[in-house]
Amino acid sequence: xxxxxxxxxxxxxxxxxxxxxxxxxxxxxxxxxxxxxxxxxxxxxxxxxxxxxxxxxxxxxxxxxxxxxxxxxxxxxxxxxxxxxxxxxxxxxxxxxxxxxxxxxxxxxxxxxxxxxxxxxxxxxxxxxxxxxxxxxxxxxxxxxxxxxxxxxxxxxxxxxxxxxxxxxxxxxxxxxxxxxxxxxxxxxxxxxxxxxxxxxxxxxxxxxxxxxxxxxxxxxxxxxxxxxxxxxxxxxxxxxxxxxxxxxxxxxxxxxxxxxxxxxxxxxxxxxxxxxxxxxxxxxxxxxxxxxxxxxxxxxxxxxxxxxxxxxxxxxxxxxxxxxxxxxxxxxxxxxxxxxxxxxxxxxxxxxxxxxxxxxxxxxxxxxxxxxxxxxxxxxxxxxxxxxxxxxxxxxxxxxxxxxxxxxxxxxxxxxxxxxxxxxxxxxxxxxxxxxxxxxxxxxxxxxxxxxxxxxxxxxxxxxxxxxxxxxxxxxxxxxxxxxxxxxxxxxxxxxxxxxxxxxxxxxxxxxxxxxxxxxxxxxxxxx
Amino acid sequence: xxxxxxxxxxxxxxxxxxxxxxxxxxxxxxxxxxxxxxxxxxxxxxxxxxxxxxxxxxxxxxxxxxxxxxxxxxxxxxxxxxxxxxxxxxxxxxxxxxxxxxxxxxxxxxxxxxxxxxxxxxxxxxxxxxxxxxxxxxxxxxxxxxxxxxxxxxxxxxxxxxxxxxxxxxxxxxxxxxxxxxxxxxxxxxxxxxxxxxxxxxxxxxxxxxxxxxxxxxxxxxxxxxxxxxxxxxxxxxxxxxxxxxxxxxxxxxxxxxxxxxxxxxxxxxxxxxxxxxxxxxxxxxxxxxxxxxxxx
Numbered sequence: 001x002x003x004x005x006x007x008x009x010x011x012x013x014x015x016x017x018x019x020x021x022x023x024x025x026x027x028x029x030x031x032x033x034x035x036x037x038x039x040x041x042x043x044x045x046x047x048x049x050x051x052x053x054x055x056x057x058x059x060x061x062x063x064x065x066x067x068x069x070x071x072x073x074x075x076x077x078x079x080x081x082x083x084x085x086x087x088x089x090x091x092x093x094x095x096x097x098x099x100x101x102x103x104x105x106x107x108x109x110x111x112x113x114x115x116x117x118x119x120x121x122x123x124x125x126x127x128x129x130x131x132x133x134x135x136x137x138x139x140x141x142x143x144x145x146x147x148x149x150x151x152x153x154x155x156x157x158x159x160x161x162x163x164x165x166x167x168x169x170x171x172x173x174x175x176x177x178x179x180x181x182x183x184x185x186x187x188x189x190x191x192x193x194x195x196x197x198x199x200x201x202x203x204x205x206x207x208x209x210x211x212x213x214x215x216x217x218x219x220x221x222x223x224x225x226x227x228x229x230x231x232x233x234x235x236x237x238x239x240x241x242x243x244x245x246x247x248x249x250x251x252x253x254x255x256x257x258x259x260x261x262x263x264x265x266x267x268x269x270x271x272x273x274x275x276x277x278x279x280x281x282x283x284x285x286x287x288x289x290x291x292x293x294x295x296x297x298x299x300x301x302x303x304x305x306x307x308x309x310x311x312x313x314x315x316x317x318x319x320x321x322x323x324x325x326x327x328x329x330x331x332x333x334x335x336x337x338x339x340x341x342x343x344x345x346x347x348x349x350x351x352x353x354x355x356x357x358x359x360x361x362x363x364x365x366x367x368x369x370x371x372x373x374x375x376x377x378x379x380x381x382x383x384x385x386x387x388x389x390x391x392x393x394x395x396x397x398x399x400x401x402x403x404x405x406x407x408x409x410x411x412x413x414x415x416x417x418x419x420x421x422x423x424x425x426x427x428x429x430x431x432x433x434x435x436x437x438x439x440x441x442x443x444x445x446x447x448x449x450x451x452x453x454x455x456x457x458x459x460x461x462x463x464x465x466x467x468x469x470x471x472x473x474x475x476x477x478x479x480x481x482x483x484x485x486x487x488x489x490x491x492x493x494x495x496x497x498x499x500x501x502x503x504x505x506x507x508x509x510x511x512x513x514x515x516x517x518x519x520x521x522x523x524x525x526x527x528x529x
Numbered sequence: 530x531x532x533x534x535x536x537x538x539x540x541x542x543x544x545x546x547x548x549x550x551x552x553x554x555x556x557x558x559x560x561x562x563x564x565x566x567x568x569x570x571x572x573x574x575x576x577x578x579x580x581x582x583x584x585x586x587x588x589x590x591x592x593x594x595x596x597x598x599x600x601x602x603x604x605x606x607x608x609x610x611x612x613x614x615x616x617x618x619x620x621x622x623x624x625x626x627x628x629x630x631x632x633x634x635x636x637x638x639x640x641x642x643x644x645x646x647x648x649x650x651x652x653x654x655x656x657x658x659x660x661x662x663x664x665x666x667x668x669x670x671x672x673x674x675x676x677x678x679x680x681x682x683x684x685x686x687x688x689x690x691x692x693x694x695x696x697x698x699x700x701x702x703x704x705x706x707x708x709x710x711x712x713x714x715x716x717x718x719x720x721x722x723x724x725x726x727x728x729x730x731x732x733x734x735x736x737x738x739x740x741x742x743x744x745x746x747x748x749x750x751x752x753x754x755x756x757x758x759x760x761x762x763x764x765x766x767x768x769x770x771x772x773x774x775x776x777x778x779x780x781x782x783x784x785x786x787x788x789x790x791x792x793x794x795x796x797x798x799x800x801x802x803x804x805x806x807x808x809x810x811x812x813x814x815x816x817x818x819x820x821x822x823x824x825x826x
Contacts (some may be wrong), residue, residue: 316593320593324610327789384772392593396591
């Protein structure tokens with residue numbers, strides 16, 4: 001009660017609600033100052049700093065500026081970097097723009113980047129996002145299998161001068177400029193003072209972005225950021241953002257509907273009604289996320305590729321999207337989301353199209369299916385309707401006795417899946433941080449890529465094809481089609497949906513702008529008059 | 530909540546007396562409740578007879594394309610999010626709810642009669658031990674305890690949920706039995722039997738238990754209702770039954786998110802739940818009133 005009242009007060013104070021009829025008393029100077037302010041619903045982040053955050057992407061993208069920024073049309077803008085260049089796709093030279101400062105006034109230099117990346121990668125710091133830097137030469141030295149690392153610096157990073165440094169990668173990778181784009185927060189710079197006391201830095205983060213944090217971060221309280229006066233990049237369209245923490249997304253949704261909050265993501269169980277509630281104030285952004293139905297390839301019943309294809313053909317993706325996701329998702333037709341450049345759309349062909357008769361015939365041809373199927377997924381996250389629908393369709397179209405089996409929580413699910421201790425189809429999805437097929441294919445199909453056993457199909461052939469595609473200097477992603485063909489032949493999982501991230505806004509917002517990472521770009525938000 | 534079954538003044542008359550039946554059968558509410566409950570018990574025992582009445586006999590025959598339809602000729606109660614017929618689901622849900630209600634109450638009764646009788650009849654150290662044990666259980670917040678236990682057990686089948694509910698609900702009833710047994714123990718016929726040297730086991734079986742169980746039965750009827758509500762509450766909170774079980778609580782839990790767009794999904798299971806619980810609690814009240822005319826307020 002106390003918390004939600006605080007949050008509400010925060011929202012009101014910060015956003016100066018447009019309930020003019022209720023705003024008694026004139027001469028309120030705060031209201032004038034915050035006319036260009038918005039409030040944004042979040043989960044209380046706990047961890048704010050780039051190397052560690054996991055649910056503070058929007059805060060990070062406001063307080064820091066990335067080296068590069070990927071636009072909706074697939075073009076790459078340079079933000080904090082003037083250029084990111086290479087001759088061989090292995091060594092990159094990054095030139096920074098001149099005149100950029102952190103919010104504490106200290107200049108952003110090549111040394112700041114190198115020190116920050118070293119600190120994030122340094123094993124004993126145990127930074128959650130350090131894996132993003134794993135391709136830099138010397139990362140392994142900072143993260144030895146056992147014992148303390150003997151060095152604190154990655155040998156692949158070299159400072160050339162104040163605004164130039166070079167990065168050596170462990171293998172050729174044409175996608176590196178995308179890896180330093182907006183959502184790859186581990187590549188953000190931190191000022192020198194941060195390195196002295198990372199815990200204090202988490203309470204009062206200082207970045208190089210368009211907004212600076214006003215007060216120290218207090219758990220479960222609204223975080224207010226205001227425009228940084230000396231920001232060297234493009235000026236943001238708004239002056240202030242309040243990140244209001246909610247424990248229940250449904251409450252935040254209702255607050256947006258009531259005009260108490262300006263922007264919030266749409267919880268899964270509100271997707272069906274969001275369009276009716278908000279009309280054109282519902283934004284569904286195409287995101288680099290893809291959902292699969294993972295299959296237990298270690299179970300002999302799933303060995304025959306025809307069984308796997310039959311399961312895929314027995315699922316009516318269109319109807320599930322309409323009923324469960326309010327029509328906001330798109331059926332998957334390839335092994336990566338369509339928004340990732342060069343994705344071979346339609347490579348899945350007939351096997352991703354709903355055809356119950358053909359599915360039943362194919363299963364029959366493969367010798368049928370014995371036993372039951374208990375689709376396993378993390379419970380408590382609102383995923384029940386999706387998997388119940390899939391179970392119903394498999395039961396009705398293939399005659400398999402399929403039911404659902406939600407886990408107690410996410411931790412239990414993750415432990416079970418990582419151990420490979422499942423004998424039924426299961427939840428498998430990934431939202432990539434940069435829209436490149438590399439980001440999706442790597443986590444799913446390279447062992448240790450980040451999503452263990454999401455699709456338990458790891459072959460040397462695919463790994464070799466990935467390395468070849470990574471090395472492709474064109475960087476347009478077409479090279480990954482070869483990898484997808486190898487995967488398609490094996491059909492190791494069931495592609496379900498290309499995800500969208502949906503947001504709703506109050507009437508104060510005229511337009512919510514996005515980028516291919518799927519989140520709104522808050523600094524470019526357009527306010528209504 | 531079962532925790533809300535308040536200890537009541539114990540009626541002193543017993544079920545066996547002729548006056549009780551004569552007084553019961555004169556009350557129309559008794560007959561209404563009995564008829565409703567009889568019907569629900571038949572539905573619970575043979576749901577397949579009733580589910581097919583309107584042409585949709587299978588609660589698990591779901592067409593996703595028919596999702597969230599309002600009541601119509603084909604689906605008299607409409608369909609839920611998955612396109613399953615709500616009427617068939619509500620009918621099959623009756624089985625689960627009544628099964629859990631009855632199983633839990635029977636388990637509680639069994640524990641309560643054994644422990645309550647020992648405490649009330651033997652007394653002494655055993656009485657103090659058992660009484661403190663019930664105190665400990667009563668001091669434990671029921672909902673919290675059930676959530677913790679249910680979260681830590683694996684598969685949450687109806688039997689498991691019933692066991693957990695019984696685990697937290699028996700103490701109230703054990704106290705009632707203990708009180709009743711103590712009352713009967715002090716009567717002259719029991720003292721006479723003891724004086725005659727009849728073994729305790731026989732006194733208990735012939736005199737004490739039959740004469741003290743009547744008032745407890747009245748509370749048991751109320752308790753079946755409370756247990757059904759408790760099961761629905763836990764399921765609604767996401768810690769009770771899970772699919773593929775079919776229960777009213779599960780239907781309510783699934784429907785809650787869509788209340789504003791499809792209220793019928795919530796209406797029908799809650800209607801059945803309310804009627805059942807109302808009938809059980811009213812019946813329990815009538816029984817108590819009849820057994821203890823002085824206790825009427």
